[in-house]
Amino acid sequence: MVTADTARTIVGIIGNVISFFLFASPLPTFVKIYKKKAVEEFKPDPYIATAMNCMLWIFYGLPMVHPDSVLVVTINSIGLAMELIYLSIFFLYAPNKGRAKVIGWVALEILFLGVVAACTLTLRKTHAQRSDLVGILCVIFGVLMYASPLTIMRKVIKTKSVKYMPFYLSLANFLNGVIWVTYALIGFDLYILIGNGLGALSGEIQLILYACYFKSAPKDDDENDVVKPSELQLSGSNGPARPTV
Numbered sequence: 001m002v003t004a005d006t007a008r009t010i011v012g013i014i015g016n017v018i019s020f021f022l023f024a025s026p027l028p029t030f031v032k033i034y035k036k037k038a039v040e041e042f043k044p045d046p047y048i049a050t051a052m053n054c055m056l057w058i059f060y061g062l063p064m065v066h067p068d069s070v071l072v073v074t075i076n077s078i079g080l081a082m083e084l085i086y087l088s089i090f091f092l093y094a095p096n097k098g099r100a101k102v103i104g105w106v107a108l109e110i111l112f113l114g115v116v117a118a119c120t121l122t123l124r125k126t127h128a129q130r131s132d133l134v135g136i137l138c139v140i141f142g143v144l145m146y147a148s149p150l151t152i153m154r155k156v157i158k159t160k161s162v163k164y165m166p167f168y169l170s171l172a173n174f175l176n177g178v179i180w181v182t183y184a185l186i187g188f189d190l191y192i193l194i195g196n197g198l199g200a201l202s203g204e205i206q207l208i209l210y211a212c213y214f215k216s217a218p219k220d221d222d223e224n225d226v227v228k229p230s231e232l233q234l235s236g237s238n239g240p241a242r243p244t245v
Contacts, residue, residue: 008186012071015179016078022172023050023079030089039094044102047086052109053145054080056138059117060191066131071183072192135191142195149173149202153209162214165206174203 026047033039057076061069091102116137124130152165177200184193 004186008183009071011179011183011186015176015183016071016075018172018176018179019075020078022169022176023082025169025172026086030086033089033093037093039090039098042090044087044090044094044098044105047083047090048102048105048109049141049145051080051083051087051106052112053138053141054083055109055113056116056134056141059113059120060131060134060138064130065120065127065134066189067127068187069189131191139191139194143198149206153206156209156213160213160216162210165210167207167210167214170203170206170210172203174200174207177201177203 029042033042054076058073058080060066061072061076066072087102087106091099094102116134120130120133124133149165156162156165177196177198180192180196181200184190184196
């Protein structure tokens with residue numbers, strides 16, 4: 001007989017695998033940047049946002065905040081490492097303005113996390129109080145990240161073309177949300193449930209749009225109509241990106 005803890009661990013491991021591939025989805029973008037030695041029109045915004053999201057979830061999963069959340073910490077630690085690699089590559093080939101933006105935002109994020117950590121550990125004495133404070137912040141940032149695909153969805157509806165919204169990325173986003181919702185329900189974690197419930201809903205809407213418009217997609221590949229890579233990566237990240245687990 002499989003216990004609830006065992007089932008939750010298995011589901012969490014599956015979630016880690018799916019989330020890893022989502023975090024890895026921007027790799028082609030940075031291979032292109034490396035080969036051309038230039039960032040062109042790519043923007044660091046999605047990776048800056050995902051890094052902040054990962055840092056908050058890592059802090060949320062620490063034993064002094066929310067015990068028994070090892071799998072939450074592992075995948076977000078991997079995600080954070082990958083986002084920092086992406087940002088390092090961007091920094092290496094970006095003009096001075098882009099480099100200043102990366103340094104400025106990363107510094108602000110570290111400062112913000114330090115303030116959150118200090119307030120949480122000094123002003124909140126129990127695990128429940130700390131989980132509530134950090135969990136609410138995680139959900140807020142998660143909502144902002146899950147709202148990012150709205151730009152792509154609007155473009156799909158307007159152009160009646162799904163070339164702006166890769167099917168497998170939308171499917172992965174949906175499956176990622178469903179897996180982590182299941183994980184949250186087994187041990188009941190309200191904040192993981194809310195964040196990933198929104199992610200699953202976002203992915204489901206993207207799949208419905210794909211089903212509605214994939215037959216009517218134009219055959220031409222006019223470069224002027226193709227979505228900017230940075231915009232596409234933002235939708236794919238949900239936030240990397242972004243998975244809020």
